[in-house]
Amino acid sequence: MRSTLTALVALSATLLACAQPAPPPTDVEAISFLGDTLRRPALPDDVRARYQAALDTALSEYSRQDLTPEQAADALIWLGRRTAYLGRYREAIDIFSEGVSRFPDDARFLRHRGHRYITVRELDNAITDLANAAHLINGRPDEIEPDGLPNARNTPTSTLHSNIWYHLGLAHYLKGGFEQALGAYQQEAAIADNPDMLVATSWWRYLTLRRLGRDAEAEQVLEPISDSMDIIENQSYHKLLLLAKGVIPADSVLASLGSGDAPADAAVQYGLGAWYLLGGNEERADSLFRDLVARGNWAAFGVIAAEAELRGREQSR
Numbered sequence: 001m002r003s004t005l006t007a008l009v010a011l012s013a014t015l016l017a018c019a020q021p022a023p024p025p026t027d028v029e030a031i032s033f034l035g036d037t038l039r040r041p042a043l044p045d046d047v048r049a050r051y052q053a054a055l056d057t058a059l060s061e062y063s064r065q066d067l068t069p070e071q072a073a074d075a076l077i078w079l080g081r082r083t084a085y086l087g088r089y090r091e092a093i094d095i096f097s098e099g100v101s102r103f104p105d106d107a108r109f110l111r112h113r114g115h116r117y118i119t120v121r122e123l124d125n126a127i128t129d130l131a132n133a134a135h136l137i138n139g140r141p142d143e144i145e146p147d148g149l150p151n152a153r154n155t156p157t158s159t160l161h162s163n164i165w166y167h168l169g170l171a172h173y174l175k176g177g178f179e180q181a182l183g184a185y186q187q188e189a190a191i192a193d194n195p196d197m198l199v200a201t202s203w204w205r206y207l208t209l210r211r212l213g214r215d216a217e218a219e220q221v222l223e224p225i226s227d228s229m230d231i232i233e234n235q236s237y238h239k240l241l242l243l244a245k246g247v248i249p250a251d252s253v254l255a256s257l258g259s260g261d262a263p264a265d266a267a268v269q270y271g272l273g274a275w276y277l278l279g280g281n282e283e284r285a286d287s288l289f290r291d292l293v294a295r296g297n298w299a300a301f302g303v304i305a306a307e308a309e310l311r312g313r314e315q316s317r
Contacts, residue, residue, distance in 0.1 A: 029089045059079060062079045073102075077109070078148075114128075118167060118301070127175075134165065134168060158196070158200075166184075169204055169208075199237040206218050225245055227248075289306040
């Protein structure tokens with residue numbers, strides 16, 4: 001009798017265990033706009049080692065006991081940024097959330113958390129954070145935002161204020177809130193003081209105005225764009241603006257794409273798809289969007305935008 005009871009207890013325990021949902025994999029970072037599970041991106045071994053070493057340094061710096069509040073805020077920002085570079089976006093969001101709590105008047109934490117909310121497809125949270133960051137910087141002097149992954153000239157091209165407005169505009173654009181996106185991009189355009197900042201905001205302003213049917217204003221955005229501009233890192237946006245202006249053909253833009261793994265390639269492919277879409281070639285646009293999503297570089301803004309386009313088109317059918 002005892003052996004039968006023991007066996008039944010064991011069987012019940014086994015069935016109960018089987019009935020419990022398995023815990024989610026620890027490498028799941030987001031769900032795409034198309035319903036796909038997005039796991040932490042794989043990195044080449046040498047890149048991962050380099051990023052991990054930078055994160056270890058950031059953690060060591062943040063762990064120091066002699067930091068002033070300003071130094072502690074800087075160290076926490078870098079700890080979050082370095083964590084995100086390894087594809088650990090949820091952890092980075094938690095780190096920036098700690099910064100929001102500890103340093104509520106420091107707009108940088110809302111700016112970076114808002115950025116990573118876009119990465120994990122939580123657009124409402126992104127808009128809330130970035131709008132609050134915009135409120136915090138109102139009336140305050142701008143500051144250069146140092147690059148975590150320096151460009152070829154090791155010259156930062158963006159600022160805290162420009163990045164807040166850029167990402168706020170993008171979050172609205174991805175939601176289809178084009179009027180709100182335009183307002184953010186116009187704020188950014190007012191402080192764009194170098195060619196890289198100009199082409200970045202000009203491309204998204206151009207697209208947004210076209211989506212709003214304000215084509216004459218969109219053409220005005222293209223007026224200061226030329227092929228002789230000294231661009232350090234935003235060559236993708238520069239190329240797309242030259243395409244929109246009729247300086248270069250679509251075939252040359254497509255031919256310039258690399259493997260599709262780089263964020264710049266994703267930006268170009270999405271932009272080319274959007275250009276076809278605005279020109280009425282929906283089939284070509286869909287092909288470019290679907291190919292881009294299938295490549296798997298899901299953290300790139302171009303891929304996120306392609307997902308948003310495809311979801312919107314599926315919902316409208």
